Amino acid sequence: MKARTLGRHFRESFKSIGRNGWMTFASVSAVTVTLLLVGVFVVIMMNLNKVADDLEKDVEIKVMVELTADEAARAILQEEITNISGVAEILYSPKEDELNDLVMDFGEDLRLFEQENPLHNVFYAKAVNPQETEAVALAIDELDNTFEVKYGKGKIEKLFSFLNTSRNVGIVLIIALLFTAMFLISNTIRITIVARRRDIEIMKLVGATNWFIRIPFILEGIWLGILGAIIPITLVTFLYYKIYHMLSPKLEQGNLFELLEFSPFIYQVNALILLMAVFIGIWGSFMSVRKFLKV
């Protein structure tokens, strides 16, 4: 193909957008609705996933050291815990620190106990895979010089099953959304096909090759996709900006979880939307032209 023919295809595709008035509008609307759903949904899903990860990472195992254990025994215990496969990190907190934490939480009255501290020295351990916390905790419990091993038995199982369920629900919703999108777009394609059928037949009768017919349509599809991406990208960016700046300060105080940082997250989402727009455009044009190229 000659360069000027490619130039001709570009001009032709732009012209067609203008001249196909309401059909352009219909396709762009379908793409807009689809991408808006996808965009909003991706933002929500990614943030929920982040929250789930944060919650999981907070799960830790509290290992209380036997009161009789001396410093050497404690060092051995630390060594042994570290060596258990599946332990990500371990933190030592002497009983004085433990008491300070209690004083902070429950008041100065507890300072009385500074004379005769009844608390245990403690190790805080985390599992590499939070879902294996129980197994790791049991392994630690087997070791010598442990007084008690706590990991929120019962509570974390519920948390994990909740998080797993919500992830599965997310996947199901994504699939449902993709089907909706396919339906919307293929419906629009069906409308355009009727209009294009005759055009393509005529082009073939005049001696156009398949690619000569196809390329302007595909280019047009790309422009329609990009046009359809404008509103979703603007809206998702704007809304996330607002929500992020509204919620983040509050969430930081709670310290439980945070939203994904505005940048680069929202730019990644925008890139995804744009990519999908172009893909939908190409795929849609290809499908709508394919059927009639055999004249």
Add this chain to the structure above:
Amino acid sequence: MIEMINVYKKYPNGIVAANGINVEIEQGEFLYVVGPSGAGKSTFIKMMYREERPTSGDIIINGTNLAKLKASRVPYLRRQIGVVFQDFKLLPKLNVYENVAYALEVIEETPTVIRTKVMEVLELVGLKHKARMFPTELSGGEQQRVSIARSIVNTPKLVIADEPTGNLDPETSWEIMNIFEEINARGTTIIMATHNREIVNTIKHRVIAIEGGLITRDEARGDYGYEG
């Protein structure tokens, strides 16, 4: 130039539209194809630009056997043949100029050549002043003239017309015929399927009649021959 040898065409629904057609057409001829509806006229015409393929037999145009032509080569065949239809077959979203230019864009002509040639043929069919108008803004006769302009813009040796005056009033039909006469006078072969008795009987040319998928008559300066 065109030769059909034992051409046989049976459609999937069992209808036999060509039942052993043999014909030879010389370069520069003007040929009317007449016959009752459903007798195989359209099939005869359509096989020449490979919209239909013969079930058996050979169709040779300028040395190319259409019966053996690969699908991917069909566009290149059609560039050597101008085709005019009863329903004009113009692209509705393109204006007059662009419709004619399309036939040249397809063969990747330079913009300068396209402009010159398109204006030339529009002048020939008398529509230079309506170049920027869209098909829907034109009368039937004008649309047909655009379609003729498109069919000859890349100077094919052969123009095929399938009932080109079928949708036009008598006066307009004569105008269209004058254009075809002029194209033929330049040495272009013209094959025209028609139901128009007056035209066939007035502007005398070779006539072949097709009935039941067979050529039943072939006369050098024939009549329409059917009772209206």
